[in-house]
Amino acid sequence: DGMRFGELRALRWEHVDLTEGHLHVLEAMDDKRAVTAPKTKAGLRTLPITLHLRKPLLALRSERDGDPAAFVFPERNGRPFSHTTMTRRSRQAWISAGLDPVTLHEARHACITIWAQAIANPKRVQALAGHASITMTLDRYGKHMNLGADETAAEVTRFLEKHAADRPPPFSAALSGRPRTRSGTGRRAACALVRSLRFARRTVRTVTRTVTRAQELFDYQVLYDRGERI
Numbered sequence: 001d002g003m004r005f006g007e008l009r010a011l012r013w014e015h016v017d018l019t020e021g022h023l024h025v026l027e028a029m030d031d032k033r034a035v036t037a038p039k040t041k042a043g044l045r046t047l048p049i050t051l052h053l054r055k056p057l058l059a060l061r062s063e064r065d066g067d068p069a070a071f072v073f074p075e076r077n078g079r080p081f082s083h084t085t086m087t088r089r090s091r092q093a094w095i096s097a098g099l100d101p102v103t104l105h106e107a108r109h110a111c112i113t114i115w116a117q118a119i120a121n122p123k124r125v126q127a128l129a130g131h132a133s134i135t136m137t138l139d140r141y142g143k144h145m146n147l148g149a150d151e152t153a154a155e156v157t158r159f160l161e162k163h164a165a166d167r168p169p170p171f172s173a174a175l176s177g178r179p180r181t182r183s184g185t186g187r188r189a190a191c192a193l194v195r196s197l198r199f200a201r202r203t204v205r206t207v208t209r210t211v212t213r214a215q216e217l218f219d220y221q222v223l224y225d226r227g228e229r230i
Helices: 005-010 051-062 083-096 104-118 122-129 134-144 149-162 171-175 182-222
Strands: 022-025 045-048
Touching: 005 083, 005 104, 045 122, 083 104, 104 122, 104 134, 122 134
Parallel strands: none
Antiparallel strands: 022 045
């Protein structure tokens, strides 16, 4: 789910909405088990609960007493888990599944990498990860994002095909056909001109938005992460 260690430690069932499929990150917990705000303001966020995560969460909740204020991942005595306990349990779970053990922070990196590969929108990935700056997101995960030339060409092609119906007929088509009176031909030519001007205006707006978005992405890429941690 891409959560930080302290956020997982402070997660309560009242923050988990399995019906709507959302998980709300509202608190964190430090090494002294004191409840704090998330690491950054961006840490206050809502995360999606995927189908792969929903099933084990349902099974876990069925084992609990139903207290919404209870921690989702407590010790056996109900207190927030310790770093040592969680590391040991997670390692055992990885080995039991026949996989190489990874730490919780490495699991967070893996989750954000999957988001970067699946979502071609750096700002959405930043929001899900809870990064304070888009710089961190792009510097660490930009290489995984689906922003290649092939995908861009396909998106442009789909856009042009979608809006092809808005294209006005050329002047030759508007003026073709059986002979018309001078006044009728003039009116049709004027209508064709108006349609062309409207299409040109829509095209200019589209190009302007595209250029603006491209400039934003370029600006994000050139930003430099000056040692800011995630």
